[in-house]
Amino acid sequence: MRVISGERKGTRIKAVPGDQTRPTTDKVKESLFNVIGPYFDGGKALDLFAGSGGLGIEALSRGCDEAVFVDQHFRAVQTIKENLQTTRLTERSRVLKKDVTVALAELAGESPFKLIFLDPPYAKEQLAEQVAYIEQHDMLTDNGVIVCEHGSETELPDVIGRLQVIRRLQYSTVISITLYEFTELEERA
Template identity: 50%
Template sequence: MRVISGSARGRTLKAVPGTGTRPTTDKVKEALFSIIGPYFDGGAVLDLFAGTGGLGIEALSRGMDRAVFVDMDFKSLETIRTNLKATKFEEQAEVYKNDAERALKALAKRENTFDLVFLDPPYRLKHGDKLMEQMDSLDLLEDQATIVLEHESSFDYPDSFGKFRAWRKAEYGEVAISIYVYDQESQSVQAEQGGIST
């Protein structure tokens, strides 16, 4: 694994020891960032279920100002810190050991908001949409934030729900990526049109 583009281009990233994580392949990462970027003019990124930290680090390399990495696995946290040191992004990053729900609540208390979120929960959980709705309820997202949800290609998340609408979906073998945009006005508009009740 490596950083594909930007200020840390070509830097090798360490993998998490063992078989407990599924790092996003360079091929998928390159395709993903060509859709959502390829470069950014500042902003904050949240890498939830961060694993190696490869996606958040790629976003920093491509212009994001700061990143928050969250994972429950001690080996993942050590790997993320090693990779941040190798790419010289330590000063722009925070790394936390926590489960996703508790991490989101803690970030909300600190009044964090994000322009980009990477969500790669264990495939067995299938609760990415619930985590996105929690982010909305906690005011963690900037208007028009991009949420990248990685999941099994055999499983489909809704095209739209609440204030989230699917922008792009792509499949790479057994892996699928659903990219959503957060629109703070969308739910109220739908309600006015009789689409939902509030």
């Protein structure tokens, strides 16, 4: 695995040892960032179920100001910290060893995020509920995007609160990604 683009382009990052995590492949990561915006002008990223931290690190490399990484597994947290050191992005990052539900409750009072990545183990997906929580607690900026990576058999609703699907991407018979953003301001009025 490597950082695809931006200031840390080409830097190799480690996967979490063992088979507990399923890292987003470089091919999927590159395609995803081409869709959501190849580069960013600031903003915060939130990488939930972060695993190796590859998505949040990519967002930092492409111009996000800071990122918060959340994973409840010790090995994942160790790997994220090592990858942040390797990419020299530690100072722009915060790593939380917590369950995602607990972390969302703690982060709900902070300034909103521009990018939120949700990439849970496919067998434990609660994406619709987590996206609803994010929407209800105003955790996403008006121009922000929520990226949900999930099993291809999972169908997420077109609309969750004020959020709507802007794109659905199918990468294989196993991997799909659904992108949410706020509906247009005129539509919300």
